[in-house]
Amino acid sequence: MNTAALLDPARLDRSDTEVHLEPFPFMIAHGQLPDEAREMLDRDFPRYASAGFFPYDPADCGPSIRALVEQFTAPAFARAIGRKLGIADLERYPTLVTICRSLNKRHGTIHTDSRSKIATALLYLNPQWPDTSEGCLRFLSRIDDIDAMLVPELKPLYGEFAVFKRCDNSFHGHLPYAGERRVIQVAWLTSEDEKQRKTQRGRFARALKSVLGALDRRFGAKRDRSAAHPD
Ligand SMILES: O=C(O)CCC(=O)C(=O)O
Numbered sequence: 571m572n573t574a575a576l577l578d579p580a581r582l583d584r585s586d587t588e589v590h591l592e593p594f595p596f597m598i599a600h601g602q603l604p605d606e607a608r609e610m611l612d613r614d615f616p617r618y619a620s621a622g623f624f625p626y627d628p629a630d631c632g633p634s635i636r637a638l639v640e641q642f643t644a645p646a647f648a649r650a651i652g653r654k655l656g657i658a659d660l661e662r663y664p665t666l667v668t669i670c671r672s673l674n675k676r677h678g679t680i681h682t683d684s685r686s687k688i689a690t691a692l693l694y695l696n697p698q699w700p701d702t703s704e705g706c707l708r709f710l711s712r713i714d715d716i717d718a719m720l721v722p723e724l725k726p727l728y729g730e731f732a733v734f735k736r737c738d739n740s741f742h743g744h745l746p747y748a749g750e751r752r753v754i755q756v757a758w759l760t761s762e763d764e765k766q767r768k769t770q771r772g773r774f775a776r777a778l779k780s781v782l783g784a785l786d787r788r789f790g791a792k793r794d795r796s797a798a799h800p801d
């Protein structure tokens with residue numbers, strides 16, 4: 571298959587797309603990736619040594635993932651999201667792309683995302699998901715209750731998509747899950763400086779985790795289901 575339209579802003583207009591402006595702007599869209607691209611995206615997805623999100627590096631990815639990231643960060647896609655969420659000029663902000671292949675139970679604690687983000691988008695690529703709530707994205711009305719869901723949780727299946735405007739109450743998280751969970755995340759940041767800072771920090775985390783991965787897993791194994799973290 572050619573990689574011309576892996577992600578197409580026109581697909582955000584599907585009739586089953588949900589846009590909510592309260593208590594903070596967010597959108598959930600289904601079927602955002604073509605079925606024919608499953609195999610190729612599966613093959614080209616980066617193979618990280620440890621769990622969590624790491625800064626996108628083209629050298630980790632095959633050509634279809636590189637093409638997908640290019641389309642995900644294109645101005646046309648940002649404009650379409652900005653229009654839906656009421657964010658002016660979203661395409662003007664620098665993008666930070668991070669990718670996750672697997673999680674441990676430490677991840678998913680409730681948070682808003684940091685003030686250095688204008689908006690965050692999540693595109694999931696898992697061919698299947700067990701019949702469980704673990705690891706399913708939840709938008710929440712409170713920072714202290716993982717069950718205070720604003721809408722039904724989103725299974726991180728291939729082609730599922732969520733995006734929100736970062737706000738002081740943009741609470742989100744998921745129940746603890748350990749194992750493979752493929753996600754590409756794009757954040758539109760307030761400045762290039764923030765992008766540099768976050769990229770450096772992310773690379774450092776990757777290096778550190780390749781050494782301390784076992785400790786990271788052990789630390790997370792017993793976290794509270796409604797645990798939160800500051801941003
Ligand atoms: O992977 C997800 O579903 C959410 C990730 C997230 O909220 C984050 O990395 O800030």
Ligand SMILES: [Fe+2]
Nearest residue numbers: 681682683742
């Ligand atoms: Fe987040």
